[in-house]
Amino acid sequence: MAAETSQTLDRGLRVLSVLAASPDGLTITALANRLGVNRTVVYRLVSTLEQHALVRRDAQGRLYVGLAVLHLAAAVQPVLRDLAVPVLRQLAETVGATAHLSVADGDEALALAVVEPSWTDFHVAYRVGSRHPLGQGAAGKAILLSRSGSTSSAYAVTHGELQSGAHGLAAPVRGIQGLDASVGIVTLGTPIDESVIAPRVLAAAEEVTARLG
Numbered sequence: 001m002a003a004e005t006s007q008t009l010d011r012g013l014r015v016l017s018v019l020a021a022s023p024d025g026l027t028i029t030a031l032a033n034r035l036g037v038n039r040t041v042v043y044r045l046v047s048t049l050e051q052h053a054l055v056r057r058d059a060q061g062r063l064y065v066g067l068a069v070l071h072l073a074a075a076v077q078p079v080l081r082d083l084a085v086p087v088l089r090q091l092a093e094t095v096g097a098t099a100h101l102s103v104a105d106g107d108e109a110l111a112l113a114v115v116e117p118s119w120t121d122f123h124v125a126y127r128v129g130s131r132h133p134l135g136q137g138a139a140g141k142a143i144l145l146s147r148s149g150s151t152s153s154a155y156a157v158t159h160g161e162l163q164s165g166a167h168g169l170a171a172p173v174r175g176i177q178g179l180d181a182s183v184g185i186v187t188l189g190t191p192i193d194e195s196v197i198a199p200r201v202l203a204a205a206e207e208v209t210a211r212l213g
Contacts, residue, residue: 011037012045016054016065020178025062077103080181081113083211088115088183091204095197097187098124101208102139102170104147104180108132109140112181124166124186136161138168142182146172155198156182159191167192171205176212183208 018034019026026034032042046063049055053068084101092099092115101113111130116123134140141156155171162168169192170184183205185197 008045011035011041012049015042015045015049016069019055019063019065020069022064025058025064027062031063077112080212084113084183084208085115087204087207087211088113091115091183091185091200092117093119095185095187095200096120096123097185097197098126099183099185099204100126100139101173102143102182102184104134104140104143105131107134109134109137109143109182111139122188124163124188126186132162138170138186139182139184142170142172142184143180146174146182147180154202156184157192157194165189169194169197169201171198171202173205173208173212175209179212181208 014035015031018031028039028043028046031046032039035042046055046057049066050057053066056064056066058064080101080103088099088101096117096119098114098116100111100115102109103112104110108131111126111128114126114128116125132140134144136158138156138158138161141158145153145156155169158168160166165188166186167188167190168184168186170182173179173181173183183201185192185201
């Protein structure tokens with residue numbers, strides 16, 4: 001027997017999903033067409049979401065995701081960190097390099113969780129909250145791999161793009177709707193042995209996906 005669901009709630013969530021994928025905004029009519037729902041129904045849904053600041057309307061009547069979504073997103077970040085840290089800790093200790101979980105924030109990669117190995121004499125100090133363009137560094141490039149849907153490369157490798165002498169390898173966290181993220185490592189000195197490191201980073205990214213799924 002199928003679980004009972006709320007059609008109104010489902011439609012409201014679809015409104016948010018469609019608007020989130022429409023950075024230029026949509027009119028009520030365009031939104032109704034996208035959803036395949038009567039314009040009057042969409043108007044009521046939007047009015048309710050506006051009252052909770054989940055949808056905003058500009059002077060021309062175009063609709064956008066509202067600022068209250070930011071508060072919901074901020075509440076998710078600690079959950080992501082808690083789920084990812086054990087995986088990152090195991091990765092860091094296994095490969096002897098700093099491990100990190102990064103998420104897309106606009107056109108930047110944001111370091112959400114970082115774990116440094118306990119037994120190495122030297123390792124990269126990578127601060128939680130660090131940001132860099134998605135087109136630079138392994139973490140950002142791995143996120144772009146996921147966004148593009150590319151299957152030609154399973155991971156991204158960089159050399160000295162964010163810090164002289166640093167080498168990075170990261171794999172995208174795939175299969176979690178609405179989340180653009182990557183798991184990776186960064187190390188100094190000797191270039192990364194991809195044959196050894198890449199399978200472990202890929203396994204860590206899959207484990208994060210499993211924990212979030």
